[in-house]
Amino acid sequence: MMKRRGMLGIAIVVSGAVLCGCQADAGDTDAGSAKPDAAMPAAPDETVHCEGKPTLTTGVTSGSKALGAEGLINARLVDANPLPPTISTPSMPNPADWTVEFTDAKGEPVTDVELSAVCAYMPAHGHSGPPKKITAMDEPGRFKLDGLRFTMAGDWEVQFALTSPSISDSTAEAPNCKASGRPAAAGNELVIFRVCIPDL
Numbered sequence: 782m783m784k785r786r787g788m789l790g791i792a793i794v795v796s797g798a799v800l801c802g803c804q805a806d807a808g809d810t811d812a813g814s815a816k817p818d819a820a821m822p823a824a825p826d827e828t829v830h831c832e833g834k835p836t837l838t839t840g841v842t843s844g845s846k847a848l849g850a851e852g853l854i855n856a857r858l859v860d861a862n863p864l865p866p867t868i869s870t871p872s873m874p875n876p877a878d879w880t881v882e883f884t885d886a887k888g889e890p891v892t893d894v895e896l897s898a899v900c901a902y903m904p905a906h907g908h909s910g911p912p913k914k915i916t917a918m919d920e921p922g923r924f925k926l927d928g929l930r931f932t933m934a935g936d937w938e939v940q941f942a943l944t945s946p947s948i949s950d951s952t953a954e955a956p957n958c959k960a961s962g963r964p965a966a967a968g969n970e971l972v973i974f975r976v977c978i979p980d981l
């Protein structure tokens with residue numbers, strides 16, 4: 782049962798390739814009194830309830846939607862497996878595979894989208910991790926993300942920093958994704974899906 786490894790007790794937001802290990806034995810911080818710094822995961826022993834929060838849906842016409850920060854690009858969840866997404870642990874990685882479509886205000890696919898950063902980000906704790914693989918699909922505006930991991934129960938965001946010369950030359954807010962330990966650069970748009978991951 783003792784699976785403690787040296788690194789697990791230390792809260793460091795390291796390179797984007799290293800996923801948060803904070804679901805394992807982060808100590809017994811008193812909820813309420815402790816004020817962890819941004820990089821320090823809180824104690825994971827509070828039960829997470831996702832009831833009443835928006836449910837992630839997929840579909841050609843109705844899937845979950847997200848609006849870009851500049852309001853110029855919409856994203857739609859075309860497919861997700863598993864659905865709903867589940868917590869990812871070392872023994873049960875449960876990688877999430879998502880297909881996302883980016884469209885303009887009229888609902889037409891944006892054909893020149895380039896993704897500059899994608900990650901699953903946990904705002905409460907400030908950690909993030911990229912998908913294992915991103916593939917541009919044959920259908921215009923669609924991308925497949927393989928191996929997204931939600932390493933703790935709680936509220937997560939899946940953030941996309943993207944550029945699309947045909948839509949915008951503006952600069953959106955930077956994503957919270959990190960690449961090689963550094964914040965990722967902002968694109969023309971920042972699109973965010975919000976998802977609650979329940980306890981096992």
Ligand SMILES: [Cu+2]
Pocket residue numbers: 801803822903905906908933
């Ligand atoms: Cu966390």
